[in-house]
Amino acid sequence: MSLLRNILMVMVLLTIVWASLLSVMFIMAFTIFPALEQTGGPLLLSILRVGLGLLIFAAWVYAWYTLTKLWLYRVLLRLGHT
Numbered sequence: 391m392s393l394l395r396n397i398l399m400v401m402v403l404l405t406i407v408w409a410s411l412l413s414v415m416f417i418m419a420f421t422i423f424p425a426l427e428q429t430g431g432p433l434l435l436s437i438l439r440v441g442l443g444l445l446i447f448a449a450w451v452y453a454w455y456t457l458t459k460l461w462l463y464r465v466l467l468r469l470g471h472t
Contacts, residue, residue: 396466399461403458403461404441405456407454407456407457407458408446410450410453410454411450414446414447414450417443417446418443418446418447421430421439421440421443422440422443424439425439450461
């Protein structure tokens, strides 16, 4: 039963990660695509939008790493000891 519970918990983790990836990609598209489509707009605004998109993506990678570490040590290993 422990193996089945671990597999279920890993599937939940992957679902959370994919859902957060989709939301981050939406936010990045919302900020970066207008910067790509503007031809006569201010250059600084375009650079800031692209930088914001990259910063959001880096924050997602860090959050994913932290969530995975937390999930491994606090959820999966705890379930193995019960």
